[in-house]
Amino acid sequence: DSGVTQTPKHLITATGQRVTLRCSPRSGDLSVYWYQQSLDQGLQFLIQYYNGEERAKGNILERFSAQQFPDLHSELNLSSLELGDSALYFCASSLRPSSGGLDYEQYFGPGTRLTVT
Amino acid sequence: GNSVTQMEGPVTLSEEAFLTINCTYTATGYPSLFWYVQYPGEGLQLLLKATKADDKGSNKGFEATYRKETTSFHLEKGSVQVSDSAVYFCAQEEGTSYGKLTFGQGTILTVHP
Numbered sequence A: 001d002s003g004v005t006q007t008p009k010h011l012i013t014a015t016g017q018r019v020t021l022r023c024s025p026r027s028g029d030l031s032v033y034w035y036q037q038s039l040d041q042g043l044q045f046l047i048q049y050y051n052g053e054e055r056a057k058g059n060i061l062e063r064f065s066a067q068q069f070p071d072l073h074s075e076l077n078l079s080s081l082e083l084g085d086s087a088l089y090f091c092a093s094s095l096r097p098s099s100g101g102l103d104y105e106q107y108f109g110p111g112t113r114l115t116v117t
Numbered sequence B: 001g002n003s004v005t006q007m008e009g010p011v012t013l014s015e016e017a018f019l020t021i022n023c024t025y026t027a028t029g030y031p032s033l034f035w036y037v038q039y040p041g042e043g044l045q046l047l048l049k050a051t052k053a054d055d056k057g058s059n060k061g062f063e064a065t066y067r068k069e070t071t072s073f074h075l076e077k078g079s080v081q082v083s084d085s086a087v088y089f090c091a092q093e094e095g096t097s098y099g100k101l102t103f104g105q106g107t108i109l110t111v112h113p
Helices: none
Strands: A005-007 A010-013 A019-024 A031-038 A042-050 A053-057 A064-068 A074-078 A087-094 A112-116 B004-006 B011-014 B019-021 B023-025 B032-038 B044-050 B056-059 B062-065 B075-077 B086-093 B107-112
Touching (some): B023 B032, B023 B086
Antiparallel strands (some): A019 A074, A031 A042, A031 A087, A064 A074, B004 B023
């Protein structure tokens, strides 16, 4: 158990809908990352927050948005869903936002599997 | 852009066989390099890492050496077990990327008794 929790575990919804994925980082971690894992694109970085502020952005679609709240949990909002958005969405957390030392290791949650029908 | 390339899978081995999974990266500068493992139905776990050239990361019998001259970080294990069956991801993080990881496509490893 990494200490990172994600809800829900599974989500099935229809095209055009909007969903919210939730992530609670490990206790004490200030940085949260979102990744998308799909069969055709592999594992891709979406966005990162540190202590409530956006720090880095990857290949995140404009239909997607995220935020990190004062209690450090994060939500990823996906809107106008398309079939191609079906994927496993991972959240990861780390103490600080850069690598190098043990404190900066990213711990991954179990993921939310989104199926768009 | 920067990328990570892993050897194509799946890889199927017998127990106690030697394992090599190749990984090369294209980042400029001196990225940190990682191997993550994903067991069925679980999230990714950090297996090992190296942060500078010639560093060797090791954990649970797995090893990988950061080779700047060949831009490689190949994963090796001398004797695999059935419990090593999983998907293995090579990843890089550039020093200026605030923790953004770029992953390879993943290599599925199946170990038979």
